[in-house]
Amino acid sequence: MAFLCLSYVLLVGFLSKSQLVTSQFNDKATVLVINEEIEVPGWGDNGTNFCNWRGITCNLNHLLVERLALPRLDLRGNVTLISELKALKQLDLSGNNFHGPIPSGFGNLSQLEFLDLSSNKFEGLIPRELGSLRSLKSLNLSNNLLVGEIPDELQGLERLEEFQISSNNFNGSIPSWVGNLTSLRVFTAYENELGGEIPDNLGSVSELKLLNLHSNQLKGPIPSNIFVMGKLEVLVLTQNRLSGGLPELVGNCQGLSNIRIGNNDLEGVIPKAIGNVSSLTYFEADDNNLSGDIISEFAQCSNLTLLNLASNVFSGVIPLSLDSL
Structure with a gap:
């Protein structure tokens, strides 16, 4: 009798927005209520399995949502209830018109590996609760209206491979713990108001492949x-206040295709080790000393x-060997 009562609750009561019924066995009720908030085109079609609706991928039992990908659909509304999809591993809401704070409840999605909220109008601080996403490998919060400092709680994201927070209004400095993320491959934080120095441990314990910090207020070497x-x-550090020279160790990176360090206060000579960077395609160091x-x-x-050395204080002649380029 108790089983019949439970079934009745699950089948009859789930459409009420005021009383969301979540179940560890089936995400359909949650998906339907989410749709009342953000109105995804094609969701709710009669006679179709919700696992076949746009952007939804379910587990093998076709009951729990593991992937929700709704990029570039001009969606808006409240996304808080997405945090009730407890089996989510991938969440992509990029390129929409969501605004307001990022829901702190997203920090309860303990299985999440991929989170892309880029190109929206999210505002406020990065929720400290996101630091609980211990399985997260990719975090993209770029191109929003976020402010404040990068919260230290994110240092718990030890599996993070891609960390992208560009084109916001972040201030403060880049925390030293970013350099302790041993799996980090991509770190982009360009077009913010970040100051201080680039952490000297960045890249020392990870196989960092892309570092883009242009258009900030970074100083130091x-x-x-x-x-x-x-x-x-790829190394992009243009339009900062960096000083010192380009390190000799740049020659270690034979796969380095882009070096963009223009519009800084760099000085000294370009290291001869640059000749070891066999993949180099773009070298921009204009507007320095x-x-x-x-x-x-x-x-x-x-x-x-492309070789741009304009607006420096070089002397001597242009080497004839450069004619072969």
Whole structure:
């Protein structure tokens, strides 16, 4: 008799917005109420399994939602109830018109591995609760209206491979714990108001491939450690207040295709080790205080298609070997 009563509650009561019925056995009730909030085109079609609705991927039993991908649908509304989809591993809400704070309840999605909220109008602080997502591998909060500092609670995201927070209004400094994320491959925080120095441990314990921090207020040297592992492929640090020179260790990164360090306060000479960067395609170091000779080692970079050294204090002559580029 108790089983029949439970079945009645699940089948009859789930459409009420004021009394959301969640079940550990079936996410359909939750999905229907979420749709009342954000109105996804095609959701709720009669006679179809909710697991076949746009952007939904369920588990093997076709009962629990494991993936919700709704990018670029011009959606708006309250996304808080998505936090009731406890089996979610991937959540992509990018390129919509969601606004307001990021729901702190997203921190309860303990199985989440991928979270993309980029290109919306989310505002306020990064919820500290996101630091509870211990399975998270990719976090993209770029192109929103977020403010404040990067919360220290995120240092618990030890499996993070991609950390993207560009085009917001973050201030403060880049926390040193970012350099302790041993799985980190991509870190982008460009177009913010970040100051202080780039952590000197960044890249020293991970196989960092892409680092883009342009258009901030960063100062101090370019850390040598970002080149130690030799895995860096893209480095963009333009439009900051960086000083010192380009480290000799840049030669470790043979797969480095982009070096963009223009519009800073860099000085000294370009290291001859740049000739070891065989994959180099773009080298931009304009608007600095670099000096000495324009080195002939650039000619060893056979893939080089753009070399911008304008507005520096170089001396001597342009090497004839550069004619071969």
